[in-house]
Amino acid sequence: MAKHETKMLIIGSGPAGLTAAIYAARAGMEPIVVQGIQPGGQLTITTDVENYPGFRDVIQGPWLMQEMQAQAEHVGTRMMWDTITEVDIANGPPFVAIGDSGDEYVGHTLVIATGAQAKWLGVPGEQELSGKGVSACATCDGFFYRGKKVAVIGGGNTAVEEALYLTNHSDDVTLIHRRGELRAEKILQDRLFAHPKISVLWNKKVDEFLGDPLQGGLTGLRLTDTENGESSTFDCEGGFVAIGHAPSTELFKGKLEMDESGYIAVEAGTPKTNHAGVFACGDVMDHTYRQAVTAAGTGCMAALDAERFLATLEFVRNEERAEQAAE
Known part of the structure; x- marks a missing residue:
């Protein structure tokens, strides 16, 4: 010592x-x-x-x-x-x-x-595809997804702000939230819902990030419906985890x-x-x-x-x- x-x-x-x-x-x-x-x-x-x-x-x-x-x-x-x-x-x-x-x-x-x-989701593929289509900072990485289909995961202020920011680079932004309503401030929600480039997937939980880190990176997300348990796949090239x-x-x-x-x-x-x-x-x-x-x-x-x-x-x-x- x-x-x-x-x-x-x-x-x-x-x-x-x-x-x-x-x-x-x-x-x-x-x-x-x-x-x-x-x-x-x-x-x-x-x-x-x-x-x-x-x-x-x-x-x-x-x-x-x-x-x-x-x-x-x-x-x-x-x-x-x-x-x-x-x-x-x-x-x-x-x-x-x-x-x-x-x-x-x-x-x-x-x-x-x-x-x-x-904060990360802790699901399969998240760590492996980090920097290869998976990010936790739209301001840092959004530029690399110009013209690409992207998803933002979360329901608070951070998620809504990230989604709005990404519209500067993408015409196809989807916010994915595991509940049926957002926790974000109302003024942010109003801007989100009014934006023509943003859509929302309600009651969906991300179970896995899909893709190959050595062959093109992220290709999509595996989702589970939190109400009926149905599984589905959402195609995207960028996944932004925005849970704080x-x-x-x-x-x-x-x-x-x-x-x-x-x-x-x-x-x-x-x-x-x-x-x-x-x-x-x-x-x-x-x-x-x-x-x-x-x-x-x-x-x-x-x-x-x-x-x-x-x-x-x-x-x-x-x-x-x-x-x-x-x-």
């Missing part, structure tokens, strides 16, 4: 965490990034990325994260292959985190960039304020949590946009605010020392 101390401890290594590290390292804060169980975040399981600024041609998600990590290390970030299992926020700063390895990490500021995970996201915030429950969905609450327009010196960035605090570029932006904000926090803290401590010396 070892002890690692830094001015900025970053938990999570997706676009938010690595961008925070790049800014912090360039400011001389010698940040430590604890990578977690999915180094690189959700982009490591994303294939084609076409909407990250600065790249004219399609790039690969894993490659982009490798480049971000290399840049962070190049400017002075220490990358730790560990997973945080316990964190003490109440007694900080400094903040203490314990890794699965048994190592102790001490940060004078703490940046939480643990991200969020898309789950933020990775288990470590911080009871330690930081969160919203009703479990996302870390921050001061409006900032990455500041309700505990001074603790900042949250990326998908762990953003349930609206969930894009790599917005995650990177909030990572930058977290680093800049952490740097200012440390400067203020050091100024206060210097004044206290001066007062003590004068006495």
